[in-house]
Amino acid sequence: MTIHLPNVTLIGVDCVNLKRLQLAADISTEGVSFGAVKLLSSIPSDDPRVINIPRIRSIKAYSDFMIKDLIKYVDTPYALIFQYDGFILNHDAWDDQFLDYDYIGGPWAHLGSLEVGNGGFSLRSRRLIDWLATNWREIGVPIDPEDVFISHFARPRLEQNGMTFAPTSVASRFSKEGNERSVVWNGEFGFHGITYTDISRWLDNRPEYQKQLTYPLNDFVTLMKKYPIYDGTVHVFKFKKDDMKNYQHLSTRKKEYEARITKGGYHDYSKIQPGHTIVAKRSGVPFKTMPVPAFERTVTKIERFNSLPELRMVYPDLQVTPPWKEITRWKRKFVQFLGYRLYPKDVPYIVFWFK
Secondary structure (H helix, E strand, C coil): CCEEEEEEEEEEECCCCHHHHHHHHHHHCCCEEEEEEEEEECCCCCCCCEEECCCCCCHHHHHHHHHHCHHHHCCCCEEEEEECCECECCHHHCCHHHHHCCEEECCCCCCCCCCCCCCCCEEEEHHHHHHHHHHHHHHCCCCCCHHHHHHHHHHHHHHHCCCCECCHHHHHHHEEECCCCCCECCCCCEEECCCCCECHHHHHHCHHHHHHHCCCCCHHHHHHCCCCCCCCCEEEEEECHHHHHHHHHHHCCCCCEEEEECEECCEEHHHCCCCCEEEEEECCCCCCCCCCCCEEEECCEEEEECCHHHHHHHCCCCCECCCHHHCCHHHHHHHHHHHHHHCCCCCCEEEEECC
16 A cells, blocks of 8 residues: 655755665655655766755765755655665554654664654654754754754754654654664664664565665674664673773673773663673774674673772772763873873762673
8 A cells, every 4th residue: 555645755865876875765665655756966867856966075065965955955844864775664664643743763872862863764844954954053063963963962952943853662663773772673664774774674575675785784783683672681882992902801701890980971881780781892993903893791790889989999900991971082092091090980880790
């Protein structure tokens, strides 16, 4: 049965490879009729859906375009943004409730309570698009990436102006973007992130797209595929560039514990319990730089401390992973020299033992 969405424009932008965007559009319009379908590109084409635009040369330029210029191409009350790696997979999952909101995108797990959401496959009202194009300067932060700009920085102002963001419960049915909680597409309306979201369930039923849409998944996603449904017992620990020695020692079991600030940045480790699984992944460090794939450990014991001095009194030689989010940016380069003297002291710390 065809779903009719005359008040929605399906719209995507790609100045690198138009064919991949056309494929995503073809799939997205299987069983769905839109008010308009527009593929914006600088690449010449006879496809009537293609609208010529100046070449977009970078990710930053893409974000600028989506905030400042998208309004010129949207005449319907809503726009469904799609990309070559984010499009409709299950039109039967469409719900008219999605149109109750001005913005809806696949939930994230890295911005605390602001989970909604991803922009690569997102539904936006024209009034939201128009407000952003007119008022983006008011936000006072860089636009790139544009979905973080909207969902994190601009959201308070948008809500003050009467616009609404879908709750996580609704956004979870709208789209799936692989994140620290789950990487597996489970029948949602759409998805985003073909290299970090596992859509093999869909591909198994659409073998004609196997060759075109099979992209290599990274080591973290490959590991997380074994946990298709988030149940609160699997937790991801990120390790940055300066944490690679620690990451390597944990991977080889040279180190059988992990000590961290209990609440840091958007992370709260207080809910982790013995028996839960910790998945360790590199953050901002490519595999070729540190060729140790993501790995997992089972928590056998947890010790909690009210402060750093209390922890140090019990374990003076225990290595504590730097709480980077809690250290002023300009001080971070001195951590290797000043160590614990730069860490927050009068806040809770936690030690996870794996053996």
